[in-house]
Amino acid sequence: MPKVAIAESLSDWESLVASASGLSFDDALVSENLAELRTLLEKAKELHVQRMRLEGERRATARALAEITEQAKIIASRIRSKLKGVYGPNSSQLIRFGIRPRPLARSDSPPEPFSSAFKEE
Secondary structure (H helix, E strand, O other), X not given: OOHHHHHHHHHHHHHHHHHHHOOOOOOHHHHHHHHXXXXXXXXXXXXXXXXXXXHHHHHHHHHHHHHHHHHHHHHHHHHHXXXXXXXXXXXXXXXXXXXXXXXXXXXXXXXXXXXXXXXXX
């Protein structure tokens, strides 16, 4: 039920209870229904207030989550950038960090293993 419909319903029921309460009814069924409507109206008001409070909390939580997610993305990007700087953008070592290495150009040869840089004489 849309928020406007709830507010309109509450207002409608309040006016019905207020206007019908001023009349004297000999009909027990109408008096009983009026008392039941009064009880249901109070419960509906309480639930409406609770729903509005929870909606406000949900929005605040969603906003905080979005801010934290954005900060985490920035930090993760910095870490990935640093790892690319340490291992090189073409290194297969990046895979273990969830980073796809940059593909080699057709004319490039695969990088030499690090241990071969220190050849024995």
